[in-house]
Amino acid sequence: xxxxxxxxxxxxxxxxxxxxxxxxLLLVVLVVGWEIATGRAALNAFLFGSPSAIWGHLVQxxxxxxxxxxxxxxxxxxxxxxGLGNLIGTVLGLALWYSRFVSRLVQPFVVAIGSIPIVxxxxxxxxWFGTGLASKxxxxxxxxxxxxxxxxxxxxxxxxxDQINLMRTLGATKWQIFRRIVIPSSLGDIFxxxxxxxxFALIGAIVGEFMSSSEGLGHAIFKAGSLYIISKxxxxxxxxxxxxxxxxxxVGKVERLLMPWRRFD
Amino acid sequence: xxxxxxxxxxxxxxxxxxGGGRAxxxxxxxxxxxxxxxxxxxxxxxxxxxxxxxxxxxxxxPLSAGSVVWRGLPLDGMPERVGYMLQKDLLLPxxxxxxxxxxxxxxxxxxxxxxxxxxxxxxxKVGLTAFHKYYPAALSGGMRQRVALARTLVTDPExxxxxxxxxALDFQTKLLLEGDMARLVRSEGRSxxxxxxxxxxxxxxxxRVVVLSHRPANIRAVHEIVLDADRGDMMDLRQSPRxxxxxxxxxxxxxxxxxxx
Numbered sequence: 001x002x003x004x005x006x007x008x009x010x011x012x013x014x015x016x017x018x019x020x021x022x023x024x025l026l027l028v029v030l031v032v033g034w035e036i037a038t039g040r041a042a043l044n045a046f047l048f049g050s051p052s053a054i055w056g057h058l059v060q061x062x063x064x065x066x067x068x069x070x071x072x073x074x075x076x077x078x079x080x081x082x083g084l085g086n087l088i089g090t091v092l093g094l095a096l097w098y099s100r101f102v103s104r105l106v107q108p109f110v111v112a113i114g115s116i117p118i119v120x121x122x123x124x125x126x127x128w129f130g131t132g133l134a135s136k137x138x139x140x141x142x143x144x145x146x147x148x149x150x151x152x153x154x155x156x157x158x159x160x161x162d163q164i165n166l167m168r169t170l171g172a173t174k175w176q177i178f179r180r181i182v183i184p185s186s187l188g189d190i191f192x193x194x195x196x197x198x199x200f201a202l203i204g205a206i207v208g209e210f211m212s213s214s215e216g217l218g219h220a221i222f223k224a225g226s227l228y229i230i231s232k233x234x235x236x237x238x239x240x241x242x243x244x245x246x247x248x249x250x251v252g253k254v255e256r257l258l259m260p261w262r263r264f265d
Numbered sequence: 266x267x268x269x270x271x272x273x274x275x276x277x278x279x280x281x282x283x284g285g286g287r288a289x290x291x292x293x294x295x296x297x298x299x300x301x302x303x304x305x306x307x308x309x310x311x312x313x314x315x316x317x318x319x320x321x322x323x324x325x326x327p328l329s330a331g332s333v334v335w336r337g338l339p340l341d342g343m344p345e346r347v348g349y350m351l352q353k354d355l356l357l358p359x360x361x362x363x364x365x366x367x368x369x370x371x372x373x374x375x376x377x378x379x380x381x382x383x384x385x386x387x388x389x390k391v392g393l394t395a396f397h398k399y400y401p402a403a404l405s406g407g408m409r410q411r412v413a414l415a416r417t418l419v420t421d422p423e424x425x426x427x428x429x430x431x432x433a434l435d436f437q438t439k440l441l442l443e444g445d446m447a448r449l450v451r452s453e454g455r456s457x458x459x460x461x462x463x464x465x466x467x468x469x470x471x472x473r474v475v476v477l478s479h480r481p482a483n484i485r486a487v488h489e490i491v492l493d494a495d496r497g498d499m500m501d502l503r504q505s506p507r508x509x510x511x512x513x514x515x516x517x518x519x520x521x522x523x524x525x526x
Contacts, residue, residue, distance in 0.1 A: 160353075160355070162351060162353060162355060163355050165320070165325045165349075166349055166351070166355050167372075168325065168343055169323055169325070169343055169347060169348070169349040170349075170368065170369040170372050170420065171343065171369075171372055171373065172372045176372055180357075180368070180371075180372075181357070184357070184359050185357075187359075259359070
């Protein structure tokens with residue numbers, strides 16, 4: 001019995017290892033192929049950059065400290081927008097549970113606002129919030145807030161009706177039901193939303209930097225692109241991907257910390 | 266007086282849903298009463314509106330006709346000192362066993378120490394002291410239903426309303442829980458109204474069994490259950506000849522329902 005489960009475990013692990021190995025292999029093939037293609041001029045290195053040049057730019061950006069500085073700026077904007085957007089969106093979304101009337105009232109407006117591409121708001125946001133940090137945070141917040149609102153509201157609505165009836169038979173008030181049942185049982189959805197919106201927040205911050213900025217990863221990408229330094233564009237993109245992974249990792253860690261009961265699932 | 270005033274009187278209770286321009290009667294006309302210290306079961310086939318009936322009695326759903334009177338007063342919102350338990354344990358996954366038991370006490374704004382003490386005490390009575398720190402996800406189905414029972418009993422209800430509470434459990438676990446519940450209810454003089462489709466469960470636990478017809482639900486028969494065997498021993502009960510007779514009679518009444526429907 002123990003042997004068999006051990007063997008199964010090993011089989012599962014072997015599968016995981018195999019997938020990981022193939023992923024690394026795929027990446028290596030792509031990078032090496034790219035390098036060879038640009039080296040033999042099959043691919044124009046000026047237009048497509050090359051892995052070795054990207055690496056060179058990354059090393060240089062680390063040396064002169066710009067990578068860290070830009071990453072910190074963009075990461076800061078992202079986290080601020082992410083926090084603000086989720087706070088506002090979640091509070092409003094949960095609050096909609098309280099009143100069927102208000103939720104039906106605002107529903108078409110939420111859908112309308114949610115369908116606006118945030119990029120289209122960028123010019124107005126720059127005019128309202130200036131060219132500094134505030135406009136990036138605003139762009140990031142706007143990218144997050146509607147999604148967070150809808151997710152929190154859906155989460156609040158999905159609470160088991162029997163659970164609410166049980167609370168009522170125990171003599172709970174509407175506020176007690178909200179605080180003890182609706183909020184905690186929506187947490188699962190809200191956290192799933194956090195993992196989704198961290199990406200949106202980053203996009204919002206980068207778009208904000210594209211419009212007007214003097215620092216940040218979006219600024220680095222935009223500037224290198226304007227100067228046709230394609231490898232540097234890719235270098236900043238790599239930094240952005242790393243930042244996105246790092247932020248997602250942090251959100252996942254916080255989730256596990258805040259919902260200990262989920263560890264048994 | 267031999268029979269004290271009934272705790273609960275349902276008088277010609279009816280429920281009709283309107284949908285698609287037509288009225289659908291779920292409960293035709295049901296009348297019965299529950300006296301203090303009594304255990305009454307309502308049996309009926311699945312889908313006959315038993316759960317609707319229970320929800321009508323505790324004010325979760327509004328009545329279409331008839332009246333429900335609790336302790337001489339007409340139903341107004343949730344009746345006082347009534348515990349409610351379903352087939353689904355409805356434990357909160359983010360609370361430990363003891364945290365779930367405490368829920369009803371916290372809503373009544375008892376002090377923290379009192380909540381703790383009474384919750385632990387009740388967990389002991391259902392035999393789960395060792396598991397008080399476990400989250401529901403780490404407990405078995407029977408244990409979870411024991412926690413749900415403790416949560417129901419800890420607020421000291423006079424009446425328990427149970428809707429197929431043991432239907433999801435295996436036979437052995439079910440008998441153990443039935444026995445424990447009967448003991449806890451009878452020893453503390455509580456009343457119990459249970460809805461079930463399990464005829465043996467109804468006969469073994471109850472003083473009275475009300476048999477419902479299919480939709481729209483009407484009362485088909487009422488049986489006063491008198492058994493000589495020890496009412497606390499769920500296995501012993503099942504051996505008694507009168508038990509078998511009751512079960513057979515009620516079964517035939519449920520069968521008759523399906524042939525005329």
